[in-house]
Structures are given as C-alpha cells and as structure tokens.
Amino acid sequence: MTLHTGAANDRARSYRRVNIRLRWKRFFATTAPGELGLYTYRAHYMAMIGFGIFGVAHLIEVLPIYAQQQHMLQGWYVLFLVALAVLTGLTLFYGLRHSVSPWVFVAYTTVVAAAIIALPLAWTGESMPQNPWISGFIILAVGAAAVLWSARAALLYMFMLEAVYAVIATHVVSVNASAESWFGAGLARMLFGSVLVMILTFGKRGVERLDSNYADALARTLAMHRNRSETADQERIDRLIHDNVMAALLDASRSQGALSRQTRQFASRALDVLSEESSRATGSHTVMVHVLMDELMDALAPWRTRVRFTNLRAPMRPVGEPRVFVPGYVAHGLTQAVTEAVSNSARHSGSEVTTVSMEGELCAPTRINPEGFYLRFTISDDGRGFNYHDIPGRRLGVRVSIMENIEAIGGSVDLDTALGRGTKLTLLWPRDAAA
CATH class of the missing domain: 3.30.565.10 (Histidine kinase-like ATPase, C-terminal domain)
Incomplete structure (x- = not known):
C-alpha cells in the first residue's frame, strides 16, 4: 500500500508544474510564447481590455489639452500622441481577441518614457497654461509596467520617470503660476500609481494561486483515477484467482476417488488467470x-x-x-x-x-x-x-x-x-x- 501511495504522489507531483509568469521571446508575438496557466492567461487579456478602455478615455481627456499646447511644442512631438493612441487601440484589439501580447505594454512604457525625455527638445519656449499633456500618461505606463514586471520593477520605473519629469518641469519647461504645481500633481500620481501597482500585483498572485491549485487538483484527480484503475484490475484478478482456486479445492474435497471433470475445469480456469497475470508482467x-x-x-x-x-x-x-x-x-x-x-x-x-x-x-x-x-x-x-x-x-x-x-x-x-x-x-x- 505504501508503494502504491508513493507512486500516486509521484504522478501528482509530475503534473503540478505550470508556468504562471508572462514570458516572451519574439517581440511581435501575438500571444505569449511561454505557456501560461488558464486563469493567468485570462487575467492578462482582461487586463489588456481594461487598460485599453482606460487608455481610450484618457486620450479623449487629453485631446483638448493637446489643442491648447500644440503651438508651444514642436510639430514632431505629436508623433508620441499618435503612437500612444495606436498602442492603446492595439491593446484593446488584442484583449478583445483574447490574445496576450506583452510587446504592446513594453512599447507603451518605452514611448511614454521617450516622450518625457524628449519634452525639452520639443518645447518652443512659450509658457504653458498647464502641465504638458504627456504627464497624464505616466499612470497608464506604470499600470503597463505592473502587468509586465514585478511590483518592485514597476515602482522603480515610476519613481525614475517621475524624477526625470520633475527635473524637466522645474528647470526646463515654463508653466504658468496658475497651473497645478508639479509637486502636487507628481505626488498624487505616485500615490495612485503605488496603489495601482499593489492591486495588480495582488491580482496576479491570486490568479497564480488559482492556476497552481487547478493544476494540483487536476494532477491528483489523474493520479487517483490511475491508482483506482490499477487497484480495480488487481482486485479483479485476485477475485478470479480466489473464486476459481477455491471452487477447485472445494470440489476436490468433496470428490471421492479420481478428480472429477468439473474440478479439472476449475483448476484450468485458475491456471488461465495466473497465466494472464504472468503475461501482463512479462509484456506478452x-x-x-x-x-x-x-x-x-x-x-x-x-x-x-x-x-x-x-x-x-x-x-x-x-x-x-x-x-x-x-x-x-x-x-x-x-x-x-x-x-x-x-x-x-x-x-x-x-x-x-x-x-x-x-x-x-x-x-x-x-x-x-x-x-x-x-x-x-x-x-x-x-x-x-x-x-x-x-x-x-x-x-x-x-x-x-x-x-x-x-x-x-x-x-x-x-x-x-x-x-x-x-x-x-x-x-x-x-x-x-x-x-
């Protein structure tokens, strides 16, 4: 019995491993090349749908701000807005198709960082009535980083991005005194971004546990089913041997003189069962x-x-x-x-x-x-x-x-x-x- 239980546990352990990390090898892969668990995969494409919806809403909010600031920034700077709009659309498209595409989030975080770094080059020198439109996309970029990477990496990305933006907003770009200060806005973004990172991190860990539990339950079900099948086969063989041998011995004990034909038939059946079990053991x-x-x-x-x-x-x-x-x-x-x-x-x-x-x-x-x-x-x-x-x-x-x-x-x-x-x-x- 100990050996049987050990074999079942070994089988269960062999089925438990399931990849729950988002891994990818080719940049433009439309799905994650690393195999994801069922719940992890669903959580990722649902995150892409939510990101796409919030991204579209933020684009609608940013367009009036861009209209006010387009004369204060070089014309080529609009390429960043177009790129973010395209990436937002692709995120929503892939999410609705249930296709996990990590490259979109990587591109999004890269474009937002590049837009902030390029802000001093695009500024024409005219004072802005409010903070540059790109600042609002920092939260979305942090959310994308939290989906892609660990909580520590996402928070590091956010703090570095906010630090660069703070230097630019205080020493390079001139904003009207009536506009919201970069300190207040940046502090609010970092607070909201930290909460968003924590929520997404706990959500990822939750679905990872669901996948691990699902794989474990599936493995144990399979091991139990195989164990039950093997036990049933052994019980069937034991029962056949027992019934035929006992019938042969009982009939032999009642016989007077030479063994009867029925006794020989019982004994032959028992030998056939033993022969079948022997052939199973030898592979024949x-x-x-x-x-x-x-x-x-x-x-x-x-x-x-x-x-x-x-x-x-x-x-x-x-x-x-x-x-x-x-x-x-x-x-x-x-x-x-x-x-x-x-x-x-x-x-x-x-x-x-x-x-x-x-x-x-x-x-x-x-x-x-x-x-x-x-x-x-x-x-x-x-x-x-x-x-x-x-x-x-x-x-x-x-x-x-x-x-x-x-x-x-x-x-x-x-x-x-x-x-x-x-x-x-x-x-x-x-x-x-x-x-």
Missing part, C-alpha cells in the same frame, strides 16, 4: 482494440467536460475473422500518451475544448506489427499553441511522457503547433506502417 499480454478504446475513454474521464470525440472506431476485420489485438505494453503506452496530451491541453492551451480521434485500418504487415494494421490518434485544440524549443528542460510532459513513450513502443509522433494557432498532436503505431 495482448489487448483487443475495442478494449483499448474503452480503456482510453475511461482514462479521459477526468476531462469529460472538455474532450470531444470526433472519430472513435475500432478496426478492422470482417465479422467471423479473428479479432485485432495489440500488445499490452503498446495499449498502455498509447493510453498514457493520449492522456498526457489531453492533460497538457487542459492546463496550458487556454482552449475550453480538446478534440480526440482514434482510427485504424489494415495495412501491409510490418516488422513491428506482423498482424498488419495501424492505429492513429489525433489530439488537437485551438488554443494559443507553443514553441517546442522554448519548453523548459524541467517540463517532461511532451518530451518524455509523449514522445519518448511512443517511440519506446514502436510508434511515431507528429507535433504541429505554432504560437497563436493551436496544437495538433498525431500518434501513429507502428511507425513503419504505410498509413
């Missing part, structure tokens, strides 16, 4: 294909609400001919790989549906499968996809549980995925079949 056990289908359906029970089966049909010989069998280790490997693929889709894709299909046909006999048929499984989703080469080395699901597992039983794996266009995984057994 075989499973009918339709039984493999039933085992697959049972293994995918934890995801019954998300899995859609498009094609599950057992091959493949006409009625009256021998049934099609696969080796037991092959059936176990295929079931484990399909289960792992569905588990990965549930935890990382961001899609609510995973499609699973199984098909098989007769083919020329192969070295791996002399019976002459092949099986093909397809697991697909329309989630955010990923770059296989960007998967951290500690993540063994795709490399070990799927690819190495299928290759070890004589199959092949075809992975078709890219950022932003979902994932399609095709498992073929045997790999030398002319499918």
